[in-house]
Amino acid sequence: MANAAISANSSEPSAPDGDRSVAKAPRDYRNIAPYFFIAPAVFVMLVGLVYPVFDSLYLSFFDWKIGEPFSKADNVGFTNYLRMFSDPDVWESIWVTFRFGFWTITLEMFLGVTLALMLEKPIRGASIFRTIFILPLMVSPVVVGLIWRYLFDARVGWINYYLGIWFGIEPQVWLGDAELAFFAIVFTDIWQWTPFIFIIVIAGLQALPSEVLEASRIDGANWWQQIFLVKLPMISSILVIALLMRLIDVFRALEVMYIMTGGGPGRATELLSLHIYNRAFDAQLLGYASAIAVLLIVIVTVLSAGILIIGNPMKDKSDV
Amino acid sequence: MPGVGLNNVVKAYGSTVIIPDLSLDIRESEFVVIVGPSGCGKSTTLRMVAGLESVSAGTIHIRDRDVTYAAPKARDIAMVFQSYALYPHMDVAGNMSFALRLAGTPRAEIDQRVKRAAEMLELTDYLDRKPKDLSGGQRQRVAMGRSIVRDAYVFLFDEPLSNLDAKLRSTMRTELAILHKKLDRTMIYVTHDQIEAMTMADRIVIMDQGIIQQVGSPRDVYTAPKNRFVAGFIGSPSMNFLDGELHGSGSKLEVHGQGFKIPVSKRMQITANAAKDRRVTLGMRPEHFAATANKDGKYAALNLDVDVAEYIGSSQFLAASLGGQPITATVDVGPDAEPMGSGQYFFDTNRMYLFDRASGEAL
Numbered sequence: 170m171a172n173a174a175i176s177a178n179s180s181e182p183s184a185p186d187g188d189r190s191v192a193k194a195p196r197d198y199r200n201i202a203p204y205f206f207i208a209p210a211v212f213v214m215l216v217g218l219v220y221p222v223f224d225s226l227y228l229s230f231f232d233w234k235i236g237e238p239f240s241k242a243d244n245v246g247f248t249n250y251l252r253m254f255s256d257p258d259v260w261e262s263i264w265v266t267f268r269f270g271f272w273t274i275t276l277e278m279f280l281g282v283t284l285a286l287m288l289e290k291p292i293r294g295a296s297i298f299r300t301i302f303i304l305p306l307m308v309s310p311v312v313v314g315l316i317w318r319y320l321f322d323a324r325v326g327w328i329n330y331y332l333g334i335w336f337g338i339e340p341q342v343w344l345g346d347a348e349l350a351f352f353a354i355v356f357t358d359i360w361q362w363t364p365f366i367f368i369i370v371i372a373g374l375q376a377l378p379s380e381v382l383e384a385s386r387i388d389g390a391n392w393w394q395q396i397f398l399v400k401l402p403m404i405s406s407i408l409v410i411a412l413l414m415r416l417i418d419v420f421r422a423l424e425v426m427y428i429m430t431g432g433g434p435g436r437a438t439e440l441l442s443l444h445i446y447n448r449a450f451d452a453q454l455l456g457y458a459s460a461i462a463v464l465l466i467v468i469v470t471v472l473s474a475g476i477l478i479i480g481n482p483m484k485d486k487s488d489v
Numbered sequence: 490m491p492g493v494g495l496n497n498v499v500k501a502y503g504s505t506v507i508i509p510d511l512s513l514d515i516r517e518s519e520f521v522v523i524v525g526p527s528g529c530g531k532s533t534t535l536r537m538v539a540g541l542e543s544v545s546a547g548t549i550h551i552r553d554r555d556v557t558y559a560a561p562k563a564r565d566i567a568m569v570f571q572s573y574a575l576y577p578h579m580d581v582a583g584n585m586s587f588a589l590r591l592a593g594t595p596r597a598e599i600d601q602r603v604k605r606a607a608e609m610l611e612l613t614d615y616l617d618r619k620p621k622d623l624s625g626g627q628r629q630r631v632a633m634g635r636s637i638v639r640d641a642y643v644f645l646f647d648e649p650l651s652n653l654d655a656k657l658r659s660t661m662r663t664e665l666a667i668l669h670k671k672l673d674r675t676m677i678y679v680t681h682d683q684i685e686a687m688t689m690a691d692r693i694v695i696m697d698q699g700i701i702q703q704v705g706s707p708r709d710v711y712t713a714p715k716n717r718f719v720a721g722f723i724g725s726p727s728m729n730f731l732d733g734e735l736h737g738s739g740s741k742l743e744v745h746g747q748g749f750k751i752p753v754s755k756r757m758q759i760t761a762n763a764a765k766d767r768r769v770t771l772g773m774r775p776e777h778f779a780a781t782a783n784k785d786g787k788y789a790a791l792n793l794d795v796d797v798a799e800y801i802g803s804s805q806f807l808a809a810s811l812g813g814q815p816i817t818a819t820v821d822v823g824p825d826a827e828p829m830g831s832g833q834y835f836f837d838t839n840r841m842y843l844f845d846r847a848s849g850e851a852l
Binding site: 378380381383384385386387388389390394398399402403405 | 539635
C-alpha cells in the first residue's frame with residue numbers, strides 16, 4: 170500500500186496535465202497524506218474534547234441524577250437555562266471568578282514581566298534564580314492546595330506563626346473569613362502561576378534581536394524607554410498569548426480552591442468551575458451543571474476572541 | 490584633531506585578545522572602509538567606536554572629545570546594522586523619528602527632517618508602512634533614513650549591504666557614495682567585501698587578526714600592498730603567489746622558481762637587490778596575464794597548463810598550473826574567442842610583486 174503510494178507519487182509530477190485524463194493516472198495520494206498524518210490527533214480531539222462539549226450541551230436540556238439511567242431522565246427543554254439566569258449563586262460565582270481573574274492575572278503579569286526583565290541579563294546566579302522561580306510550576310495543583318491550606322491554617326500554619334513573631338500580628342482565620350480567604354487563593358495562584366508568565370516572557374525577551382536593542386541605545390533610549398518603547402511592544406504578541414492562556418486557566422481553576430476552601434466561606438471563593446463541580450457532584454444536578462458549563466464555554470470563547478481581535482498575536486509577525 | 494581617533498585601543502575577552510593594539514585617525518568628512526576576513530576584529534572596532542562594546546585599554550576620540558567611556562547616545566553617532574535593526578512595531582516614519590522623539594525635538598522639526606530624509610531616499614510613499622511590508626532594499630533605506638534624520642557627526646555602517654542581492658547591492662553602493670557627498674559627514678564602513686571597499690572608500694583600512702595591515706587609498710592598497718596578506722585580499726580574483734629565489738644581481742636580477750624564470754622589473758630592482766634573504770614569494774595578479782605579448786617587451790613568457798577556461802564575456806578566466814603549482818589568470822581575448830588551452834602566456838613584469846618569504850612583507 171505504502172509502496173503503491175510512493176510509486177504513484179514519483180510518476181505523477183512528470184506526467185503532463187493533458188496525459189492525465191487520457192491515461193487515467195493513479196490518484197495523487199499526496200493530497201490525502203497530510204490528513205492521514207493529523208488523523209490520530211483529530212480523533213483524540215474529537216473523542217476527548219469535542220464530544221464532551223456537545224454532550225454537555227445535550228445534557229443541559231435534561232434533568233439527570235447520577236445513578237439514574239439516562240433513559241429515565243426528563244427532557245426539560247430550556248428550564249435549566251432559565252433557572253441559571255435567575256440563579257444569584259451562579260452570578261455570584263461568575264463575579265468571584267472575574268474578580269479572581271482580574272487580581273491574579275494583573276499581578277502575575279506585572280510580577281512575571283518585572284522578574285523576567287530583571288533576570289534577562291546574564292548576571293551572576295541568574296540561572297539559579299530562574300530555576301527557583303520555575304519550581305512552583307512543577308508542583309501539582311492538589312499538592313499546592315494542601316501546602317497552602319496548612320500554611321494558611323489558623324492554628325498550626327506558619328503564616329500566622331511568623332506574622333506573630335516578626336510583626337506581632339494577631340492570628341487570623343485566613344480561610345474562614347470571606348475577604349481573607351479570597352486573598353489567600355489569589356496569593357496562592359500568584360505563587361504558582363507567576364513563573365509561567367516569567368518563563369514565557371523571558372523566552373520572548375531573549376529571542377529579541379540584539380541589533381534592534383543596540384539601535385535603540387544609539388537612538389538614545391534609556392533603560393525605561395527601551396523597556397516600554399521597544400522591548401514590551403516587540404513581545405506584545407507573546408504577552409497576549411500568555412494573558413489568554415492564564416485567562417483560560419482561571420476559568421479552569423478548581424483543585425486548589427477545592428482543597429483550600431471548598432469554595433467557602435459561603436461562596437466567597439467559589440469560582441465558576443468549582444460551582445459547576447459542586448452542582449454536578451454534590452447536588453447531583455448533572456443537567457443544571459451542564460447548562461452552567463455551557464455558559465462557561467461561552468464566556469471563555471467570547472473573552473478569548475475579544476483578546477485575539479484586540480491584540481492579534483499574528484498581526485506584527487514579521488521577519489525583521 | 491577633529492574626526493575620529495582610536496589610540497592604542499585594546500579589546501580582550503578574558504585572556505582572549507581580539508585587538509592587541511590599534512591606532513587609527515579618521516579625518517572629518519572622510520569615508521573610511523574597514524575591510525578584512527571574518528573574525529579580523531573589524532566589527533568589534535566599529536562597535537567600540539559606537540560604544541556598544543567596552544574598550545579594554547586605550548582611548549577613543551570623536552570630534553576632539555574623549556568618548557571612551559561615554560554611552561552610545563552621548564557620542565553623536567548614527568549606525569546602520571547588517572540586519573537593518575528596524576523597530577518592527579513602528580511604521581517607517583516612526584522608525585526614522587524615534588531618536589528625535591526621544592530627544593524631545595519639536596514635532597514640526599521632526600516632521601520636516603523625516604520628510605527631507607524620506608525624499609532623499611525615495612521613501613515618501615512608504616512612511617506609514619510597517620517594516621514587514623517593505624522589501625529588503627527599502628528596509629535598508631529606512632535604516633539609512635533613521636541615521637540621516639539624526640544628523641549625527643559620525644555615521645557607522647556594519648556590513649549594511651550584505652543581506653541584499655548583487656544588483657541591489659551595487660545600486661545601494663552608488664547611493665551611499667552620493668549620500669556621503671550630500672551629507673559631507675565622517676563615515677566608517679565595515680565590510681568583508683573588497684569591491685565595496687574599493688568603490689566607496691576615500692581610505693581603506695585592511696585588518697587581519699585584530700591588526701591593521703595597511704591604511705591607504707584604494708589605489709595604494711591595490712598597486713602597493715604592504716604585505717602578502719593585503720596583496721592577496723585586495724583584488725579579484727586573488728593574486729597568485731609562487732615561491733622563488735632571487736638569482737643574479739643588478740639589472741640581471743631574476744626570480745627562479747618551479748617552471749619559471751622571470752626577470753625582475755626595473756621598478757623592483759633596487760629593493761630586490763637590497764633584500765637580505767634571497768628566498769622570496771612572487772606575486773602576480775591574474776589580470777596582468779595576456780594571451781599575446783605586449784609591444785614594449787616588458788613581459789615574461791610562461792607555459793601554463795590550463796585545466797579549465799571559463800567564459801566571462803570579453804575575457805576568459807583560466808584555472809591553470811605553472812610548474813605544478815596552481816595559478817589563475819584572466820586573459821582578455823574578446824567575446825568570440827574559442828576556449829583557451831595550455832600553452833604560452835605572457836605576464837606583464839612591470840606589475841610583479843615580491844615579498845619576503847619568511848615575513849610576508851613586500852620588498
